[in-house]
Amino acid sequence: MPPRIPALADPRRTPGASVIEYEDASPEVRAVYDDIMATRRTDRVNNFWKALAHHPPTLARTWRDLREVMGAGALDPLTKELVYLAVSMTNSCEYCIASHSAAARAKGATDDMLGELMAVVGMANETNRLAAALRVPVDAAFEGEPWPRTG
Amino acid sequence: MPPRIPALADPRRTPGASVIEYEDASPEVRAVYDDIMATRRTDRVNNFWKALAHHPPTLARTWRDLREVMGAGALDPLTKELVYLAVSMTNSCEYCIASHSAAARAKGATDDMLGELMAVVGMANETNRLAAALRVPVDAAFEGEPWPRTG
Amino acid sequence: MPPRIPALADPRRTPGASVIEYEDASPEVRAVYDDIMATRRTDRVNNFWKALAHHPPTLARTWRDLREVMGAGALDPLTKELVYLAVSMTNSCEYCIASHSAAARAKGATDDMLGELMAVVGMANETNRLAAALRVPVDAAFEGEPWPRTG
Amino acid sequence: MPPRIPALADPRRTPGASVIEYEDASPEVRAVYDDIMATRRTDRVNNFWKALAHHPPTLARTWRDLREVMGAGALDPLTKELVYLAVSMTNSCEYCIASHSAAARAKGATDDMLGELMAVVGMANETNRLAAALRVPVDAAFEGEPWPRTG
Amino acid sequence: MPPRIPALADPRRTPGASVIEYEDASPEVRAVYDDIMATRRTDRVNNFWKALAHHPPTLARTWRDLREVMGAGALDPLTKELVYLAVSMTNSCEYCIASHSAAARAKGATDDMLGELMAVVGMANETNRLAAALRVPVDAAFEGEPWPRTG
Amino acid sequence: MPPRIPALADPRRTPGASVIEYEDASPEVRAVYDDIMATRRTDRVNNFWKALAHHPPTLARTWRDLREVMGAGALDPLTKELVYLAVSMTNSCEYCIASHSAAARAKGATDDMLGELMAVVGMANETNRLAAALRVPVDAAFEGEPWPRTG
Numbered sequence: 001m002p003p004r005i006p007a008l009a010d011p012r013r014t015p016g017a018s019v020i021e022y023e024d025a026s027p028e029v030r031a032v033y034d035d036i037m038a039t040r041r042t043d044r045v046n047n048f049w050k051a052l053a054h055h056p057p058t059l060a061r062t063w064r065d066l067r068e069v070m071g072a073g074a075l076d077p078l079t080k081e082l083v084y085l086a087v088s089m090t091n092s093c094e095y096c097i098a099s100h101s102a103a104a105r106a107k108g109a110t111d112d113m114l115g116e117l118m119a120v121v122g123m124a125n126e127t128n129r130l131a132a133a134l135r136v137p138v139d140a141a142f143e144g145e146p147w148p149r150t151g
Numbered sequence: 152m153p154p155r156i157p158a159l160a161d162p163r164r165t166p167g168a169s170v171i172e173y174e175d176a177s178p179e180v181r182a183v184y185d186d187i188m189a190t191r192r193t194d195r196v197n198n199f200w201k202a203l204a205h206h207p208p209t210l211a212r213t214w215r216d217l218r219e220v221m222g223a224g225a226l227d228p229l230t231k232e233l234v235y236l237a238v239s240m241t242n243s244c245e246y247c248i249a250s251h252s253a254a255a256r257a258k259g260a261t262d263d264m265l266g267e268l269m270a271v272v273g274m275a276n277e278t279n280r281l282a283a284a285l286r287v288p289v290d291a292a293f294e295g296e297p298w299p300r301t302g
Numbered sequence: 303m304p305p306r307i308p309a310l311a312d313p314r315r316t317p318g319a320s321v322i323e324y325e326d327a328s329p330e331v332r333a334v335y336d337d338i339m340a341t342r343r344t345d346r347v348n349n350f351w352k353a354l355a356h357h358p359p360t361l362a363r364t365w366r367d368l369r370e371v372m373g374a375g376a377l378d379p380l381t382k383e384l385v386y387l388a389v390s391m392t393n394s395c396e397y398c399i400a401s402h403s404a405a406a407r408a409k410g411a412t413d414d415m416l417g418e419l420m421a422v423v424g425m426a427n428e429t430n431r432l433a434a435a436l437r438v439p440v441d442a443a444f445e446g447e448p449w450p451r452t453g
Numbered sequence: 454m455p456p457r458i459p460a461l462a463d464p465r466r467t468p469g470a471s472v473i474e475y476e477d478a479s480p481e482v483r484a485v486y487d488d489i490m491a492t493r494r495t496d497r498v499n500n501f502w503k504a505l506a507h508h509p510p511t512l513a514r515t516w517r518d519l520r521e522v523m524g525a526g527a528l529d530p531l532t533k534e535l536v537y538l539a540v541s542m543t544n545s546c547e548y549c550i551a552s553h554s555a556a557a558r559a560k561g562a563t564d565d566m567l568g569e570l571m572a573v574v575g576m577a578n579e580t581n582r583l584a585a586a587l588r589v590p591v592d593a594a595f596e597g598e599p600w601p602r603t604g
Numbered sequence: 605m606p607p608r609i610p611a612l613a614d615p616r617r618t619p620g621a622s623v624i625e626y627e628d629a630s631p632e633v634r635a636v637y638d639d640i641m642a643t644r645r646t647d648r649v650n651n652f653w654k655a656l657a658h659h660p661p662t663l664a665r666t667w668r669d670l671r672e673v674m675g676a677g678a679l680d681p682l683t684k685e686l687v688y689l690a691v692s693m694t695n696s697c698e699y700c701i702a703s704h705s706a707a708a709r710a711k712g713a714t715d716d717m718l719g720e721l722m723a724v725v726g727m728a729n730e731t732n733r734l735a736a737a738l739r740v741p742v743d744a745a746f747e748g749e750p751w752p753r754t755g
Numbered sequence: 756m757p758p759r760i761p762a763l764a765d766p767r768r769t770p771g772a773s774v775i776e777y778e779d780a781s782p783e784v785r786a787v788y789d790d791i792m793a794t795r796r797t798d799r800v801n802n803f804w805k806a807l808a809h810h811p812p813t814l815a816r817t818w819r820d821l822r823e824v825m826g827a828g829a830l831d832p833l834t835k836e837l838v839y840l841a842v843s844m845t846n847s848c849e850y851c852i853a854s855h856s857a858a859a860r861a862k863g864a865t866d867d868m869l870g871e872l873m874a875v876v877g878m879a880n881e882t883n884r885l886a887a888a889l890r891v892p893v894d895a896a897f898e899g900e901p902w903p904r905t906g
Contacts, residue, residue, distance in 0.1 A: 016285060016286020016287060016288060016547075016551070016899070016900070016901075017285040017286055017287060017288075017899065017900075017901060017902040018899055018902055019287075019288070044292065046290055047287050047288055047289070047290050048278070048281075048282055048285075048287050051285040051287045051288075051902070052281060052285065054285075054564065054568065054902045055564075055565075055567075055568025055569075055571065055572070057568070057572070057823075058281070058568060058571060058572045058575070061572075061820060061823060061824075062277075062278065062281065062575075065274060065816060065820065066274060066278070068812075068816060069267075069270045069271055069274050069816075070271070070274075073263070073267050074261060074263035074264045074266075074267050075233075075264055075267045075268065075271075079230055079233065080267070080271050082226075082230065082234060083233060083234060083237045083268060083271045083272065083275070084271055084274075084275045085297075086234045086237050086238055087237055087238070087241050087271075087272055087275035087276060087279065088275060088279055089733055089736060089737040090238050090241045090242065090733060091241065091275075091276065091279040091545065092393065092394065092395065092545065092732070092733070092736035093279040093282055093283060093545065094289065094318075094736070094739055095282040095283075095287045095288075095289055096275070096278065096279050096282050097296065097297065097736065097737060097739060098289045098290070098293035098296040098297075098318070098739065099289075099290070099293055099296075101293070101296040101297035102292065102293050102296050110225060111298075111356065111357075112224070112225035112357075113225045113226055114297050114298075114357075115225075115356065115357025115359070115360060116220075116224050116225050116226045116231070116357075117226065117234060118297075118357065118360060118733075118734060118737045118738070119220045119357070119359070119360045119363075120220055120221070120226075120231050120234045120235055120238075121234065121238055121733055121737060122360070122364075122730040122731070122733050122734045122737075123216060123217060123220050123221075123235075123730060124234070124235045124238035124239060124242075124247070125238060125242065125729045125730055125732070125733045126213075126726040126727060126729055126730035127199070127213065127217070127247065127726070128238065128239055128242045128244040128247050128696070128729070129693050129694060129696070129722075129725055129726050129729045130199075130203060130209070130213065130722060130726045131199055131244055131246040131247050132244060132246075132693060132696035132698070132701065133448065133693040133701060133722045133725060133726075134167060134168040134199075134202040134203065134205075134448065134449070134722075135167020135168055135447070135448070135698055135701060135702065136167060136168060136170075136198050136199050136202045136246045137167060137168075137170070137198055137202075137246075138198070138245065138246055138249045138250075139197055139198050139249075139250070141195065141253065142249035142250055142252070142253050144771070144772065144773055145248070145249040145250075145252040145253050145588070145771070145772075146236075146248065146249075146252035146265050146269075146586065146587065146588075146772060147262075147265075147587070147772040147773055147806070147809045167446070167447070167448075167698075167702070168446065168447075168448060168449040169446055169449055202449070205449045205715065205719065206715075206716075206718075206719025206720075206722065206723070208370075208719070208723070209719060209722060209723045209726070212367060212370060212371075212723075213726075216363060216367065219359075219363060220363075240582050240585060240586040241582060242696065243581070243582070243585035243696065243846065243847065243848065244696065245585070245588055245771075248585065248586060248588060249588065249771070262809065262810075263810075265810075266809065266810025266812070266813060267810075269582075269583060269586045269587075269810065269813060270810070270812070270813045270816075272582055272586065273579040273580070273582050273583045273586075273813070273817075274579060276578045276579055276581070276582045277575040277576060277578055277579035278575070279545070279578070280542055280543060280545070280571075280574055280575050280578045281571060281575045283542060283545035283547070283550065284542040284550060284571045284574060284575075284901065285571070285901065285902070286547055286550060286551065286900070286901075295318070295319065295320055296318070296319075296739070297318075297319060297737065297738065297739075298319040298320055298353070298356045298738070318738060318739020318740060318741060319738040319739055319740060319741075321740075321741070346745065348743055348745075349740050349741055349742070349743050350731070350734075350735055350738075350740050353738040353740045353741075354734060354738065356738075360734070364730075364731065364734065367727060368727060368731070371720075371723045371724055371727050372724070372727075375716070375720050376714060376716035376717040376719075376720050377686075377717055377720045377721065377724075381683055381686065382720070382724050384679075384683065384687060385686060385687060385690045385721060385724045385725065385728070386724055386727075386728045387750075388687045388690050388691055389690055389691070389694050389724075389725055389728035389729060389732065390728060390732055391884055391887060391888040392691050392694045392695065392884060393694065393728075393729065393732045394544065394545065394546065394883070394884070394887035395732040395735055395736060396469075396742065396887070396890055397735040397736075397740045397741075397742055398728070398731065398732050398735050399749065399750065399887065399888060399890060400469070400742045400743075400746035400749040400750075400890065401742075401743070401746055401749075403746070403749035403750035404745065404746050404749050412678060413507065413508075413751075414508075414677070414678035415678045415679055416508075416750050416751075417507065417508025417510070417511060417678075418508075418673075418677050418678050418679045418684070419679065419687060420508065420511060420750075420885060420888045420889070421508065421510070421511045421514075421673045422673055422674070422679075422684050422687045422688055422691075423687065423691055423884055423888060424511070424515075424881040424882070424884050424885045424888075425669060425670060425673050425674075425688075425881060426687070426688045426691035426692060426695075426700070427691060427695065427880045427881055427883070427884045428666075428877040428878060428880055428881035429652070429666065429670070429700065429877070430691065430692055430695040430697040430700050430847070430880070431844055431845060431847070431873075431876055431877050431880045432652075432656060432662070432666065432873060432877045433652055433697055433699040433700050434697060434699075434844060434847035434849070434852065435599065435844040435852060435873045435876060435877075436599065436600070436620060436621040436652075436655040436656065436658075436873075437598070437599075437620020437621055437849055437852060437853065438620060438621060438623075438651050438652050438655045438699045439620060439621075439623070439651055439655075439699075440651070440698065440699055440702045440703075441648075441650055441651050441702075441703070443648065443706065444702035444703055444705070444706050447701065447702040447703075447705035447706050448689075448701065448702075448705035448718050448722075449715075449718075469748070469749070469750075469889060469890020469891060469892060470748065470749075470750060470751040470889040470890055470891060470892075471748055471751055472891075472892070497896065499894055500891050500892055500893070500894050501882070501885075501886055501889075501891050504751070504889040504891045504892075505885060505889065507751045507889075510672075511885070514669060514672060514673075515881075515882065515885065518665060518669065518878060519878060519882070521661075521665060522665075522871075522874045522875055522878050523875070523878075526867070526871050527865060527867035527868045527870075527871050528837075528868055528871045528872065528875075532834055532837065533871070533875050535830075535834065535838060536837060536838060536841045536872060536875045536876065536879070537875055537878075537879045538901075539838045539841050539842055540841055540842070540845050540875075540876055540879035540880060540883065541879060541883055543842050543845045543846065544845065544879075544880065544883040546883040546886055546887060547893065548886040548887075548891045548892075548893055549879070549882065549883050549886050550900070550901065551893045551894070551897035551900040551901075552893075552894070552897055552900075554897070554900035554901035555896065555897050555900050563829060564902075565828070565829035566829045566830055567901050567902075568829075569824075569828050569829050569830045569835070570830065570838060571901075572824045573824055573825070573830075573835050573838045573839055573842075574838065574842055576820060576821060576824050576825075576839075577838070577839045577842035577843060577846075577851070578842060578846065579817075580803070580817065580821070580851065581842065581843055581846045581848040581851050583803075583807060583813070583817065584803055584848055584850040584851050585848060585850075587771060587772040587803075587806040587807065587809075588771020588772055589771060589772060589774075589802050589803050589806045589850045590771060590772075590774070590802055590850075591802070591849065591850055591853045591854075592801055592802050592853075592854070594799065594857065595853035595854055595856070595857050597620070597621065597622055598620070598621075598852065598853040598854075598856035598857050599621060599840075599852065599853075599856035599869050599873075600621040600622055600655070600658045600866075600869075620849075620853070658866065658870065659866075659867075659869075659870025659871075659873065659874065661870070661874070662870060662873060662874045662877070665874075666877075695847065696847065697847060749890070750888065750889065750890075751889070
């Protein structure tokens with residue numbers, strides 16, 4: 001006789017980390033929140049930062065790094081955002097997909113661009129496994145990639 | 152007394168899949184090789200395709216898909232290549248990193264662009280884990296991403 | 303003094319992509335939905351396809367590929383479904399685990415088969431990491447796998 | 454004209470595996486539950502075990518292994534728990550992060566320790582991808598790691 | 605002026621863990637080796653076990669588990685081996701792909717079966733990312749998978 | 756007739772990124788190398804840093820972060836190193852496993868400690884997949900982990 005299995009009391013997921021709102025934050029954390037809002041020209045701070053605020057040194061370091069890495073450079077901000085989103089899709093990071101999709105749209109990504117991005121991400125994940133499955137020997141033509149010897 | 156451990160006979164890796172050269176390929180496989188070379192305007196076929204040729208239906212389908220996905224569209228070819236490379240770096244696919252780095256350079260990527268790409272990929276992998284570790288609740292502002300309701 | 307942390311307003315997750323129902327779909331999308339239902343002999347289309355419909359070219363290509371890959375061949379359909387499920391478990395894809403478990407059951411998988419599948423998937427993920435941790439040299443006996451030289 | 458997209462009926466996730474409560478369990482499963490509670494000096498059995506109980510051989514084997522691996526040894530129980538949590542964060546396993554965070558706290562982990570753990574996990578995931586992206590050649594000084602030849 | 609970059613002394617990889625041969629092994633390790641050879645009806649022990657022998661408790665436990673999990677059951681041995689290989693391909697574990705390809709062939713896998721397996725693994729990795737990218741809501745029809753409520 | 760498949764010319768892997776030696780480095784890069792050697796009290800710089808030197812801003816930022824994160828804190832340096840190694844094993848990062856195994860030994864890790872670490876990493880990767888496969892509902896007792904509400 002199979003065991004009788006009771007219904008789950010509540011199918012909802014248990015919530016994760018609490019978030020620290022501005023009014024409850026220490027001066028150290030508020031300084032980071034202020035810089036986030038000023039840099040992004042918004043009056044909102046995303047939950048990611050509000051949850052990370054439980055460990056102020058990691059909050060400060062991560063924000064400092066992100067501001068440096070995502071700023072203008074050889075790649076334009078939209079391309080960087082699409083790359084960030086592609087990595088997040090590959091890692092199946094739900095929060096990150098949601099937040100970086102929104103950020104990509106804010107920087108100009110259209111429905112068609114996001115659709116093509118998904119297609120590329122999907123295919124790359126497919127052929128990455130085919131290449132691994134086959135244990136393909138790297139072509140001599142690719143020697144030294146991604147930094148070919150130039151000396 | 153600890154066991155005496157003999158040296159390995161040869162530290163080199165055992166080679167993976169063999170590759171099927173053009174002259175040994177069936178007409179079905181040659182047709183794909185021909186299309187790859189014509190599309191890419193080159194006289195080389197990468198080892199990936201030559202190894203995949205052991206299973207002709209997968210060779211034909213994968214090439215057909217890749218040609219469709221990586222062609223001109225809402226995203227330009229270089230951006231698609233950078234996204235492909237970012238996924239390959241995230242999956243630590245050595246072959247794919249080597250081949251798509253070379254492809255990105257052929258499409259115009261500079262040293263600085265690849266350096267910034269790596270930086271973004273690294274950071275995304277870091278914050279993806281921080282978001283997971285914190286089990287961050289998705290902001291209401293991101294509802295419906297990546298396809299917001301437009302109805 | 304530790305910060306006072308307010309309770310989250312609502313522990314539920316923000317919903318992801320909206321889905322496009324048949325009656326709201328373009329003729330191009332409806333054609334794919336029709337083929338899915340005819341091939342699977344059902345009058346339902348899963349949310350995966352209804353969400354993918356936001357980018358019709360990816361919807362059409364993905365369905366065409368899946369129909370080709372999962373059809374009868376050297377491997378029977380149930381084995382293919384179990385392999386699909388094993389990959390989905392390894393990637394921790396919640397949607398995919400749910401949908402491919404249901405598909406495997408529809409193709410004849412029993413509770414015991416799914417239990418043993420989970421056990422194999424778990425162990426493979428364990429020993430994959432042990433092999434990586436040890437940086438085990440590949441045995442000479444495995445040279446050329448998965449496609450041994452036959453010439 | 455873009456399609457009209459109806460709202461989702463309910464944003465909540467569909468629940469996963471049901472759990473088997475003690476009173477519904479077979480004697481074989483109860484014996485494992487009893488050993489879990491006795492070993493951990495608690496009167497609760499976590500949902501992980503109650504869901505795994507659908508396949509009793511996997512339940513019994515997994516618990517036997519975990520008890521053996523996580524017990525006292527060259528590493529202390531808290532260090533083992535932190536390592537388990539670090540792996541779970543890297544794999545983005547929500548259930549595992551929640552349960553092993555609680556276990557780590559029960560074994561003495563403080564807020565600061567968990568904060569630093571997250572920081573290390575984040576950075577390791579970042580530099581792991583940088584090392585892969587660069588295809589860095591392993592230094593001769595690291596030959597034979599993690600088990601240097603001692604013979 | 606770009607820096608002059610010297611050629612690498614030797615492009616070969618630094619070898620990983622040393623392996624412990626039968627004649628150098630402790631009685632405890634020899635007992636496991638003996639059981640592996642008897643169970644598999646062979647006079648070879650793969651490098652995986654010879655490297656794992658550096659930590660005898662893990663060697664003994666892992667072998668005991670593998671023998672239990674991979675034995676005859678509701679799934680036949682070849683199906684289990686294909687599932688093991690599919691996971692190894694998904695994790696890009698080179699050693700594991702090589703050894704489990706060889707094992708699958710020894711249990712009857714043909715070239716066509718391995719080709720179709722690769723195709724399924726590739727597609728599953730693709731659609732797993734598409735499902736994640738879209739944050740697809742799980743269909744109500746899949747409630748309770750993989751263990752539907754039966755009470 | 757099966758195709759004749761020629762032997763690979765050379766089974767060795769194509770080398771990856773070149774490394775920039777001290778004598779070829781810019782003053783900006785040398786400053787980082789100097790700080791690495793001073794902090795670690797060694798006269799060697801690992802290949803990771805020498806390859807990362809192709810993009811000086813990423814070299815400088817990554818080293819600055821690592822020095823901050825891995826320094827003394829609530830967790831001792833050996834525990835941090837073991838956590839770093841556990842993540843690297845989970846990600847199958849060969850370079851990182853080799854370098855952080857060496858670092859862990861330099862900070863006091865013994866053979867038994869590394870053996871137990873591997874065992875924990877292996878098991879965590881196994882149960883992470885079991886938890887995902889079962890889609891286990893998070894226990895109410897774990898609400899708010901890893902940062903329980905304290906307000």
